[in-house]
Amino acid sequence: MNQPYGFGHPPGYPPQRPKTSGLAIATLVLGLAGCLALPLLPAIILGIIALTQTGPGKQQGRGLAIGGLAAAGIWTIGWVALLGNTMGNPDDYTASPSSASCATPPSGHANICTLKPGDCLHQPVAAVTSVELAACASPHSTEVIGAFTATDGPWPGGGELKAEALTHCQRIMAKNVDSPRLNAADVYTDLGYLKPEREAWEHGVRTVFCTLVSPDSQLTGSVLVPGADLAVPTG
CATH class of the missing domain: 1.20.58 (Methane Monooxygenase Hydroxylase; Chain G, domain 1)
Structure with a gap:
C-alpha cells in the first residue's frame, strides 16, 4: 500500500564533508x-x-x-x-689573530705580534697598530724593555690597564734597565707600555710591552743591561 505523500521519511541528503582547514x-x-x-x-x-x-x-x-x-x-x-x-x-666566523691583527707590517715597522724586547722605536702610541723601528745606536725616543701577559677581559681602552702595567713594568725595569748609566748621562725617561689595539685584543692577543721613553729622543744606544731578559713574557 502506498503511503500518502507527505508521510514517512523523505529522501535524505548526503552529509557534507567538512572543509579542510x-x-x-x-x-x-x-x-x-x-x-x-x-x-x-x-x-x-x-x-x-x-x-x-x-x-x-x-x-x-x-x-x-x-x-x-x-x-x-x-x-x-x-x-x-x-x-x-x-x-x-x-x-x-672571525679571522684568526695571525690574519686579522698580525699581518706582516710595512718594512721598518713592527706591530703587536712582531714587536720584541730590545726593539728601539720612534714615538709610538699607546695602542699598537704599527710602530716605526729605529736603530738603537741612533737617537730615538723609545726602547722596549720587556713584556708581560695582561689579565684577560674586555679591551682596556683608556687607562684601564695602567695599574697592572705599572706593577709589571716597574719590576721589569728594575731587572733589565741600566739605570746608573742613564742617570750618569742625565737622560730623562718615563716608564710606559704598549698594548694591543682593539681588533688584536678581541682576537685574543694579550701581550703588553713595557717601554722606556725619552720625550726629547735623547736615547742613544740600548738602555738594557748586558744579558737582559728578553723573553716574552719577561721574568
Missing part, C-alpha cells in the same frame, strides 16, 4: 619552508591554532597541521644547532 594547509607549507628560518614562527603559531580547529566533528586537516608543526620543529632544531655551533667556535 586553511590554517592547517598554511602550517604545512610554512613548516616545509623552514629552511628559510623566517617561516618557522608563523608555522608554529598557525599550527597551534589549526589544531584547535581540526579533529573529530571539526574541520579536516589535523594531519596537515601536525605534519607542518613537525617539519617546523625539525627545522628549528637544525637552526639552533647550526647557530650554537657557530657561536661556540669564534674561529668559524
Whole structure:
C-alpha cells in the first residue's frame, strides 16, 4: 500500500564533508619552508591554532597541521644547532689573530705580534697598530724593555690597564734597565707600555710591552743591561 505523500521519511541528503582547514594547509607549507628560518614562527603559531580547529566533528586537516608543526620543529632544531655551533667556535666566523691583527707590517715597522724586547722605536702610541723601528745606536725616543701577559677581559681602552702595567713594568725595569748609566748621562725617561689595539685584543692577543721613553729622543744606544731578559713574557 502506498503511503500518502507527505508521510514517512523523505529522501535524505548526503552529509557534507567538512572543509579542510586553511590554517592547517598554511602550517604545512610554512613548516616545509623552514629552511628559510623566517617561516618557522608563523608555522608554529598557525599550527597551534589549526589544531584547535581540526579533529573529530571539526574541520579536516589535523594531519596537515601536525605534519607542518613537525617539519617546523625539525627545522628549528637544525637552526639552533647550526647557530650554537657557530657561536661556540669564534674561529668559524672571525679571522684568526695571525690574519686579522698580525699581518706582516710595512718594512721598518713592527706591530703587536712582531714587536720584541730590545726593539728601539720612534714615538709610538699607546695602542699598537704599527710602530716605526729605529736603530738603537741612533737617537730615538723609545726602547722596549720587556713584556708581560695582561689579565684577560674586555679591551682596556683608556687607562684601564695602567695599574697592572705599572706593577709589571716597574719590576721589569728594575731587572733589565741600566739605570746608573742613564742617570750618569742625565737622560730623562718615563716608564710606559704598549698594548694591543682593539681588533688584536678581541682576537685574543694579550701581550703588553713595557717601554722606556725619552720625550726629547735623547736615547742613544740600548738602555738594557748586558744579558737582559728578553723573553716574552719577561721574568
